[in-house]
Amino acid sequence: MVEITSPAFKDNAAEALSDAQLQKAMRHVKSNFIDKRAKAAAALPEFGDLRDSARAIKDHVLDNLDLYLDAYERKVTASGGHVHWAADAVEARGLVLDICRKANARTVTKGKSMITEEIGLNDFLQANGVTPVETDLGEYIIQLRGEHPSHIIAPAVHLNMDQVREDFRKAHTHLPADRPMSEPQSLLLEARGVLREKFLKADVGITGANFLIAETGSSVIVTNEGNGDLTQILPRIHIVVASIEKIVPTLEDMSQIVRVLARSATGQEMSVYTTISTGPRRRGDPDGPEQYHVILLDNGRSNMLGNEFRDMLRCIRCGACMNHCPVYQSIGGHAYGWVYPGPMGSVLTPALIGIEKSAHLPNASTFCGRCEAVCPMHIPLPKMMRHWREKEFEQHLTPASMRSNLKLWAWAAKRPGIYRLATGIAMPAMRMLAAGRGRFKWFPLAGAWTKHRDLPAPQGKTFMAQWKARKEATR
Amino acid sequence: MSREAILAKVRASLGDKSAGEDAIRRGLVEERLKGHPAGILPMSQDGGHGFVAQFVRKATEAAASVEIVKRSKAGAAVVKFLRDHNLPQQLRSGADPRLAKIAWPKGGPQIVAGPSDGGDLSGLSHAFGGISETGTLILLSGKDNPTTVNFLPENHIVLVEAADIAVNYETVFARLRKKAKGALPRTVNMITGPSRSADIEQTLILGAHGPVRLHIIVVED
Numbered sequence: 001m002v003e004i005t006s007p008a009f010k011d012n013a014a015e016a017l018s019d020a021q022l023q024k025a026m027r028h029v030k031s032n033f034i035d036k037r038a039k040a041a042a043a044l045p046e047f048g049d050l051r052d053s054a055r056a057i058k059d060h061v062l063d064n065l066d067l068y069l070d071a072y073e074r075k076v077t078a079s080g081g082h083v084h085w086a087a088d089a090v091e092a093r094g095l096v097l098d099i100c101r102k103a104n105a106r107t108v109t110k111g112k113s114m115i116t117e118e119i120g121l122n123d124f125l126q127a128n129g130v131t132p133v134e135t136d137l138g139e140y141i142i143q144l145r146g147e148h149p150s151h152i153i154a155p156a157v158h159l160n161m162d163q164v165r166e167d168f169r170k171a172h173t174h175l176p177a178d179r180p181m182s183e184p185q186s187l188l189l190e191a192r193g194v195l196r197e198k199f200l201k202a203d204v205g206i207t208g209a210n211f212l213i214a215e216t217g218s219s220v221i222v223t224n225e226g227n228g229d230l231t232q233i234l235p236r237i238h239i240v241v242a243s244i245e246k247i248v249p250t251l252e253d254m255s256q257i258v259r260v261l262a263r264s265a266t267g268q269e270m271s272v273y274t275t276i277s278t279g280p281r282r283r284g285d286p287d288g289p290e291q292y293h294v295i296l297l298d299n300g301r302s303n304m305l306g307n308e309f310r311d312m313l314r315c316i317r318c319g320a321c322m323n324h325c326p327v328y329q330s331i332g333g334h335a336y337g338w339v340y341p342g343p344m345g346s347v348l349t350p351a352l353i354g355i356e357k358s359a360h361l362p363n364a365s366t367f368c369g370r371c372e373a374v375c376p377m378h379i380p381l382p383k384m385m386r387h388w389r390e391k392e393f394e395q396h397l398t399p400a401s402m403r404s405n406l407k408l409w410a411w412a413a414k415r416p417g418i419y420r421l422a423t424g425i426a427m428p429a430m431r432m433l434a435a436g437r438g439r440f441k442w443f444p445l446a447g448a449w450t451k452h453r454d455l456p457a458p459q460g461k462t463f464m465a466q467w468k469a470r471k472e473a474t475r
Numbered sequence: 476m477s478r479e480a481i482l483a484k485v486r487a488s489l490g491d492k493s494a495g496e497d498a499i500r501r502g503l504v505e506e507r508l509k510g511h512p513a514g515i516l517p518m519s520q521d522g523g524h525g526f527v528a529q530f531v532r533k534a535t536e537a538a539a540s541v542e543i544v545k546r547s548k549a550g551a552a553v554v555k556f557l558r559d560h561n562l563p564q565q566l567r568s569g570a571d572p573r574l575a576k577i578a579w580p581k582g583g584p585q586i587v588a589g590p591s592d593g594g595d596l597s598g599l600s601h602a603f604g605g606i607s608e609t610g611t612l613i614l615l616s617g618k619d620n621p622t623t624v625n626f627l628p629e630n631h632i633v634l635v636e637a638a639d640i641a642v643n644y645e646t647v648f649a650r651l652r653k654k655a656k657g658a659l660p661r662t663v664n665m666i667t668g669p670s671r672s673a674d675i676e677q678t679l680i681l682g683a684h685g686p687v688r689l690h691i692i693v694v695e696d
Contacts, residue, residue: 225684278659302488
């Protein structure tokens with residue numbers, strides 16, 4: 001299970017900010033994902049309309065989720081597959097292990113999947129005598145390091161090539177020590193060779209799903225490397241682990257969302273492999289798995305369907321929100337302390353592990369709104385982080401000093417005369433104290449702020465005074 | 476049973492529905508599954524130039540190599556691709572009758588039939604269709620075109636009929652529905668360019684776990 005370090009978010013973030021390796025690696029996020037997404041979005045005149053369409057599809061599915069789950073299950077069964085339902089992580093892990101045991105499986109290959117991170121599948125399988133092998137290049141690298149993904153689509157984005165080279169040297173001792181390892185290309189080739197053997201030997205392949213199609217009973221994965229495909233066609237058994245909100249009604253609905261997915265994620269018009277899998281191999285098929293299992297996981301989703309976090313269930317895990325988040329860009333994904341980082345994680349994590357363990361996350365936002373602006377599914381992420389802040393306050397999780405200061409401010413704000421008097425005195429006083437420099441290196445009660453940056457002195461007149469002047473001018 | 480418990484929680488979260496409301500929802504869901512409305516379809520960017528030209532442009536942008544050849548020259552094009560890349564004249568391929576009909580030049584390649592076991596350098600497939608919107612190929616599993624041929628060999632050569640290249644996914648899905656008669660093939664691969672990874676320092680490298688090269692031969696009459 002991924003250890004939860006979200007309560008230590010502040011320490012994690014401070015550590016991340018002073019980690020030179022990490023800061024170097026994180027530069028790639030800024031330079032790569034953002035420009036590419038912007039170009040891809042601009043190149044498609046219908047991009048905005050497609051976002052609206054994608055949102056409408058998911059809203060329709062969520063409104064009728066019970067019916068679509070039922071329709072989907074019937075289609076999977078009709079095509080010879082098996083659907084298993086899991087209320088939580090424990091049940092889901094147990095179901096996977098059962099299938100592996102019945103098949104006498106020793107090794108399983110895995111396609112990249114955040115849901116299996118969420119349920120802590122790898123450690124559980126390992127502890128029960130089944131060896132999981134991550135096959136996505138980034139996932140493979142972090143599995144060698146005993147780490148977890150720091151980004152939902154670029155799991156090793158926090159690492160530099162030197163680190164990968166060292167990991168491969170340590171892990172691939174059967175290869176000659178003087179082999180070429182100076183280029184990313186040679187490292188990729190090395191991983192390809194090592195993993196090819198694992199693919200061909202594995203008894204079970206486990207993938208997640210980007211979509212489950214109710215019309216056809218299919219699971220869909222969207223990838224670039226091809227490892228997910230080798231995972232789901234080579235072993236005797238293919239297990240799909242997917243949460244219940246992954247359903248789309250039809251092939252057409254899938255392609256509506258696919259059109260915004262890759263553009264938002266990597267800036268590609270289309271990922272290299274979009275693969276629709278339906279049931280086990282058919283009679284006469286020369287390849288493909290003999291068994292096809294889908295584990296439908298709830299793990300808190302049915303709850304979210306009925307509360308103010310329902311819109312979050314539209315998320316298609318493209319990662320655009322974290323790529324564009326100034327906080328994520330600065331601290332990387334591990335600081336968030338659990339499976340899902342960035343703005344989507346700051347909304348989802350409290351719903352899955354509880355706000356008492358993750359109260360820092362919805363506060364780790366400047367509310368600049370870029371996450372919502374780029375979200376292909378129009379998820380109001382800042383609004384939902386605000387909902388969590390309210391819950392945090394209601395449950396008295398906010399520190400006492402902050403609560404009393406907020407109370408003091410609220411008391412003053414409700415008394416305009418006093419408020420105006422106070423700001424009227426404070427503003428010119430602060431300006432005077434900051435004489436010439438316009439900012440403070442230190443200020444009473446603002447130590448946490450001035451520790452890392454200067455506090456600007458207020459400029460011009462108060463908002464109320466400006467408002468009044470404006471009204472008078474337009475009269 | 477978790478199934479009933481999960482569905483009960485989903486229904487509870489959706490709020491109490493009267494029998495009448497439920498019937499309306501059921502109607503909507505059935506209608507959508509049957510009618511599969513298309514939604515927003517991007518306009519073809521190359522308009523009058525036809526789908527094939529845009530398909531070639533888009534597939535090339537996705538790092539595939541593409542050529543358009545007359546049917547009688549398809550075999551020669553495959554042979555030339557292998558020779559140009561210093562590859563042995565050996566191919567893994569399924570039982571697709573369209574591939575069986577290829578007119579090979581004298582001493583054409585040696586073709587090994589069946590699924591790939593990972594030992595092949597080059598594979599040959601016939602696509603079900605192509606999509607000009609993004610330069611995407613659609614391939615169907617089965618004995619004609621085993622899915623392993625799409626992924627295991629380092630070089631993947633795919634033939635596609637010019638007439639099967641459509642403007643968007645939806646057009647090909649309509650053909651697929653007709654052919655599949657209710658049950659899709661086990662695997663439907665939508666392939667756009669050769670495999671790639673950017674997992675090391677965001678540097679894009681072609682040839683991750685799937686093919687390093689994807690060569691598309693558009694066959695015309």
